[in-house]
Amino acid sequence: MNAEENRSAHQAAVLGIILTSYLLIILDVSIVITGLPRIQQELAFSHAQLAWVQSIYTLVFGGFLLLGARAGDILGRRRMFQTGLAVFTLASLGVGMATSAGWLVAARGIQGLGAAILAPSSLALLAIHFPEGPQRRRATSLYGAVAGIGASVGLVMGGLLADLWSWRVGFFVNVPVGIALALAGARYIEESERRVGHFDLLGALLSTAGFGALIWGIVNVGDVGWQDTPSRIAIGAGITAILVFVLHEARASQPIMPLHLFRHRARLAAYLARFLLLGGMVTFFFYSTQFMQGVLGFSALQAGLGFLPMTLVNFAAALHGPRLLPRSSPTAQMVAGLVLIVAGMAWLAQVDASATYLMDVGLPMVLIGAGQGLCFGPLTAAGVAGTTPQDAGAASGVINVAHQLGSSTGLGAMAALATAAQAGDSGPDAVARGVSTALQGATVLLAMAATVALLLLASTRAPVHVASGAE
CATH class of the missing domain: 4.10.860 (DNA Excision Repair, Uvrb; Chain A)
Structure with a gap:
């Protein structure tokens, strides 16, 4: 094997390690959603406590992201990658072993801390191992695609595990995977140059x-x-x-967050579009699950499988999306994906108590899955476009902050709308009314994300993969 083949094999190993570690983080955001009813029964959660199974993870993840990104810049990104992976893996074991509501919520919070260290370090490591240009565009596109694929796969896995085995299995699996990633990371991932400075x-x-x-x-x-x-x-x-x-x-x-990152139009638009997109998509995941179980009468397993059309199309679109980059603008691909998501969400938002799965849920999900597979990759690439190695950690931290803040803000706002629409009523009609209202709000957020991307397309002559250091 010659030097070039050795280098390619090494890069492939690094990419596999980074993508798998990020997949663990994304899966654990969504894998609990379809298993929440079982968790509530088994650990005697109140309704208010149950919401914190998901919320505490998002809260700690989003709160510590910029600190985690800066720590990677100063202490070394491989070191912080390994630290975040260790914390996340041990916390996953704690979640799986939980015997009380308080134990589970605390372990989920520690998981969020591990994710806040791991996520920005993993994306920043791509900038070290893949030079600016086609190689980095492909790597960051695949990284972004994992964000879309992982969320939908997590819902399918969560339903399968909760019905066939236990909701705990999804967290126990993280342990051997985390250990394997740590060993592989120690072998293949290079340490970044530490920056002289202080926190x-x-x-x-x-x-x-x-x-x-x-x-x-x-x-x-x-x-x-x-x-x-x-x-x-x-x-x-x-x-x-x-x-x-x-x-x-x-x-x-x-x-900790250099403001000059926001002077680059492509990056600024990518951060804002990601914030709006995640607000709409997390609302979609949360309320589609509620609709399938509360109105269509699906079990957790059936609800998980109900996301399969979206997951398969998402996967196919994400795999073929990077191959289109040499022939079409990544920004154009991003816009096309967002338009498809808006169309699918507007269709899905029409659901009521008489809806059927195939026509009112399954087919709209195909459009949403295709759009998600197309847009997440270029959106992530735009978020680190033109960054120097010194700014890669900070830029990846901002991307993840936009991701987490958009998720919590969008879902919180749409939950308030859904609660108002239900007006204290219960039953399938009230659930359907709340779901429809929340999804209509999500459609507005997604349309705003598409508008931001369109404005970027109209105002940027060069594609988003600008040369390093360009502003």
Whole structure:
């Protein structure tokens, strides 16, 4: 084997390690959704506690992301990748062994911390091992595709495991996979050059407190409504802390989130579009599951399998999307994908209690799956377009913050709309009414994401894969 073949094999191994580690993170966001009824029965969760099985993961993940990204810059990205993987793996074991509601929620929070360290380090490592150009575009496109595929696969797996074995199996599987990834990472992943500097402690505290308070308030509003005073205080305090954080970052000598990242039009549009897209997509996953189980009468297994048309089409579109990059603009591919998602979501949002799976759920999911497979890859590539190796960690942190903040904000806002539409009623008609209202709101968010991408397409002559350092 010559040097070029050795290098290609090494890059393939690194890409496999990074994609698999990111898949673990994404799977654990969605794999619990279809298993929540079983978790509630087995561990005696109240309805309010049950929401925190998902929310605590998102809260800690989103709150610590920028700190995790900065730690990779200073301490070394391979070191933080291994640290995040270890924390995530041990926490997965803790989730699987949980014997009480408090234990499970605490372990999920620690999982979120591991994910906050692991996710930005994994994306930043791509910038080290894949040079700017076609190789990096392909790698980041595949990384982005994992975000879409993993969420839908997690729903299918969650339903299968909850009905056939146990919801715990999905978390126990993380343990041997995490150990194998750690061993492979030690062998194949190269350490990044450490940057001389210090932690922006004030910036870290402000970003963690700000994003944490904002996400907590929004999630809580989805459960109890906008009249809840603690939720409103948390949202106000979170926004204030984030504004102070931005002002601080403008003056910090070594900021945790360099503001010059937002001067690049492609990156700025990618962050905003991702925020809006995730708000719509998480709403789709959450309420489609509710509709299939609460209106169509599906079991957890059937609801998981109900996402299979979307998952298969998503997978096919994501695999073939990167091959189209040399022949079509990634931004055009992104826009086409978003338009397909909007069309599918608008169709799905018409559901009522008389809906059938095939015509009213399954076929719209095909459009959504195709669009998701097309757009997530180029959207991720645009988020790191033109970054230097020094900024790769910070840029990947911002991408993941947009991902998590969009998810919690969108779902919290749409949950409030769904609760208002149900007006305290129960039964299939009320569930269908709430689901339809939430999905209509999600359609608006997705249309806004498509508009942002269209404006990017109209205003950027060069494709989003600009040369390194271009602004």
